[in-house]
Amino acid sequence: MRFVDYVKIKVIPGKGGDGIIAFRREKFVPKGGPSGGNGGRGGSIILKVDAQLHTLQDIRYHRIYKANRGKHGEGSLRHGKKGEDITVKVPAGTIVKDLHNGEVVADLQIDGESIVVAQGGRGGRGNAEFATPTHQAPREFEYGREGRDRELELELKVLADVGLVGFPNAGKSTLLSRVSRAKPKIADYPFTTLTPNLGIVKSGAYSSFVMADIPGLIEGAHKGKGLGIQFLKHVERCSVLLFLVDANDEDPAESYRLLFEEVKKYSPGLIQRKRMLAITKMDSFVGVPKMATFEPVELFPISSVSGEGLEDLIKALSTSISE
Numbered sequence: 398m399r400f401v402d403y404v405k406i407k408v409i410p411g412k413g414g415d416g417i418i419a420f421r422r423e424k425f426v427p428k429g430g431p432s433g434g435n436g437g438r439g440g441s442i443i444l445k446v447d448a449q450l451h452t453l454q455d456i457r458y459h460r461i462y463k464a465n466r467g468k469h470g471e472g473s474l475r476h477g478k479k480g481e482d483i484t485v486k487v488p489a490g491t492i493v494k495d496l497h498n499g500e501v502v503a504d505l506q507i508d509g510e511s512i513v514v515a516q517g518g519r520g521g522r523g524n525a526e527f528a529t530p531t532h533q534a535p536r537e538f539e540y541g542r543e544g545r546d547r548e549l550e551l552e553l554k555v556l557a558d559v560g561l562v563g564f565p566n567a568g569k570s571t572l573l574s575r576v577s578r579a580k581p582k583i584a585d586y587p588f589t590t591l592t593p594n595l596g597i598v599k600s601g602a603y604s605s606f607v608m609a610d611i612p613g614l615i616e617g618a619h620k621g622k623g624l625g626i627q628f629l630k631h632v633e634r635c636s637v638l639l640f641l642v643d644a645n646d647e648d649p650a651e652s653y654r655l656l657f658e659e660v661k662k663y664s665p666g667l668i669q670r671k672r673m674l675a676i677t678k679m680d681s682f683v684g685v686p687k688m689a690t691f692e693p694v695e696l697f698p699i700s701s702v703s704g705e706g707l708e709d710l711i712k713a714l715s716t717s718i719s720e
Contacts, residue, residue: 402552402554403453403550404453404460405460405548405551406456406459406460406462407460407546407547408442408462408515408547408549409464409515410439410441410464410517410544411438411439411440411441411464411465411480412466412480412517412541412542412543413439413467413521414435414436414438414466414469414520415477415539416433416436416469417433417434417469417471417472417524418433418523419431419472419524419525420472420534430528431524431527431533431534431535432474433538434470434475435477436468436476437468437478437479437480437520438480438517438520439465439479439519439541439544440464440465440466440479440480440481440483441464441517442483442513442514443485443514444487444493444505445485445486445510446486446507446508447487447508448488450487451595453491453553455486456485464483465480466541467517467518468480470520474525476523477520479520482517487553488553490634491504491505491553492552492553493549494550495548497548502549506556514547514549515544515545515547516544518542518543520541521538521539521541521542552630554630554634555634556607556634557595557607557608557609557635558606558607558636558714558718559606559607559609559637559638559714560611560632560637561609561610561611561639562611562638562639562641563641564642564656566643568701569610569611570594571677571702572677574596574701576596576608576707577596577598578597594609594610595608595610596608596610598711598714600711600715606715608639609635611629611632629660629663629664633664633667636670636718637671637672637673637717637718638660638670639673640656640672642674642675642676642677643676644677644678644679644682645681649676650691654691671717672694673710673717674696675699675706675710676697677700679698679706680700680703680705681700697709
């Protein structure tokens with residue numbers, strides 16, 4: 398299944414049903430009173446979080462949602478039935494924006510959370526609603542009201558505690574596969590990971606956290622190079638950023654600086670999050686990498702192949718998230 402994290406949709410609520418003019422026609426009551434019922438409210442469009450979903454793929458092929466109108470009122474004070482609502486399921490982490498003014502309508506994060514994004518039109522009143530002591534046989538009624546159509550942007554940003562940041566082939570996917578049950582695609586060439594992968598990492602008998610592996614960055618990612626902007630947005634919700642640098646890089650310290658700058662240029666506030674640095678692939682490196690970093694950062698030499706340093710890294714990440 399393709400990972401889709403951005404779609405545009407149009408939502409059209411149902412029109413309200415019309416009220417009607419009717420009078421009671423009862424035996425031995427030659428001049429019955431007004432009995433026109435009200436029209437039913439039109440159906441609404443609702444967005445609801447479903448924790449089983451991880452992409453906006455289904456919505457990509459269904460861009461227009463139109464609810465049914467309310468039923469018209471009837472005689473004998475029978476009100477019209479409400480139009481059926483349409484519920485659109487979205488994954489947790491979906492941000493809903495009004496396409497025309499950019500206003501954030503909702504930030505849906507919790508399973509079962511929902512919001513009405515297009516309210517059905519109000520039903521019209523029947524003539525019974527217009528009766529007064531001095532106006533006992535009204536012939537007034539109302540037509541149902543139209544709801545307000547909207548065009549919306551749905552943007553998905555994955556929800557995770559730890560976001561992995563690194564260049565292609567820095568070992569992010571291998572780390573995720575080693576410390577969780579996630580099965581990301583792993584190969585020895587750049588851009589193996591093309592979509593975010595999530596894994597649950599157990600950090601104790603009764604504790605765990607979510608780790609997100611995003612596609613590798615390249616220099617210029619903050620400008621969108623290599624789809625960098627689409628990738629970087631997925632670490633915006635993470636509590637901790639774990640930078641990964643290959644021990645075999647010509648200058649690991651410079652690799653970290655470049656990654657740091659890309660994240661900072663994309664979002665200066667993001668770099669204020671708690672961050673750690675893992676030097677990966679230590680199993681294939683002889684000696685200790687030279688790491689005089691340009692800023693103080695907690696450093697963890699690790700190997701996802703041999704398991705070196707992973708226990709200490711997980712413990713530190715768990716502590717940092719708790720704090």
